[in-house]
Amino acid sequence: MSSIPVLEIFGPTIQGEGMVIGQKTMFVRTAGCDYRCAWCDSAFTWDGSAKEQIRQMSAEEIWQELKELGGDNFSHVTLSGGNPALLKSLGVLVSLLQQNGIRTAIETQGSRWQDWLLAVDEVTFSPKPPSSGMTTDFLALDYILEKMKHKDISLKVVVFDEQDFAYAKQVHERYPDVPFFLQVGNEDVHTTDDDVLLSRLLSRYEWLIERAVQCKEMNDAKVLPQLHALVWGNKRGV
Amino acid sequence: MSSIPVLEIFGPTIQGEGMVIGQKTMFVRTAGCDYRCAWCDSAFTWDGSAKEQIRQMSAEEIWQELKELGGDNFSHVTLSGGNPALLKSLGVLVSLLQQNGIRTAIETQGSRWQDWLLAVDEVTFSPKPPSSGMTTDFLALDYILEKMKHKDISLKVVVFDEQDFAYAKQVHERYPDVPFFLQVGNEDVHTTDDDVLLSRLLSRYEWLIERAVQCKEMNDAKVLPQLHALVWGNKRGV
């Protein structure tokens, strides 16, 4: 069966990060991840805590729900996870959205290939730095980025500390032709104190800017925060 | 003489807004504007208050100062104002930067044409909404956008209120093929109370997102704050 395990469908809202930051979009968040990042802000997609909320949906059902929620107020859908690139069955949804004139974007760590990635309009690969506790399979990433060579893609590395920054440099140097984004890490993915979170995120953002500014290997990088975290804190579904 | 009236040269820092948001860049801010926007955040470029600080510089002198300030840590320069498109003499600087492998970006309201705009890598046109007190010469803007048709350009409209939002819609509909950005207006360009400013900017940003999300004509828009104002408040030179 080609059903898709869905955890959240929400929007319209804006994309808060990366290559299409600010873009008005709907989100479809799928369940399941092959990673277990220490600071994962979507751990509920893989740690079992939201297991009851997972719905097995067909592409057509997802499309109907997107239309119910968004009405005429969207033309862009972001596929998020977990790692949506685990799901062969997502290809049907990507085609269906395309047939209906909807642009698509996706974020994946770049650990798994799916042929339907070629059909997604904007693909962000976000390999995970050392602080995540994960190890990047660079041969897999090489293979995937080679396949996506002429597509609209970007690399995005979340940075928490100096080691992560060194890793980001390594990634950027390995793929110099891929547009590169540095993103501030969120160390408090569970706090509900929005003011504390905000001032912390902004001071970490300032640190990351400072760090990038002093580093000639980052001359062509873009340094961004997560806008949704600045505006809505750690709230889900916005 | 082809000298350029310069008010500020600073960086490297990041571009806080618009089509290359997050990009590491140096800034060159020129003096003089043909507009007098009510809420101008760079009024010192035209209101006489910083007259003593204006330096008449050659392109070569500006390039030297950029290198002194930025060393090896930049490959991108943003030309800002005032309205830099008033200055025929800026063309020499654009060429000089290009010859040195530096990418350039500019922001102008789109009231005046210069041939050298064709040589700038990323051009943001920011026509001013009603709250500015200015009136857009749409025939001039038509002419300029037609000339820039195959270049990497965008439109950006600052929005303070409903009337501005209606104006933004009108601009976006007039030029549907030009990537379109909505930007939160900063109503407190003089305050030094960064906390008040921050919470106000974020709540206005939330309002603008809400407004755009409910408007089908804005399906393809990007909605952005000014990152530098969130991080550094109204401070100059960052």
Ligand code: SF4
């Ligand atoms: S790859 Fe993404 S979704 Fe998976 S554990 Fe890491 S941060 Fe979470």
Ligand code: SF4
């Ligand atoms: S066009 Fe720009 S620089 Fe000129 S007055 Fe308006 S906001 Fe200020």
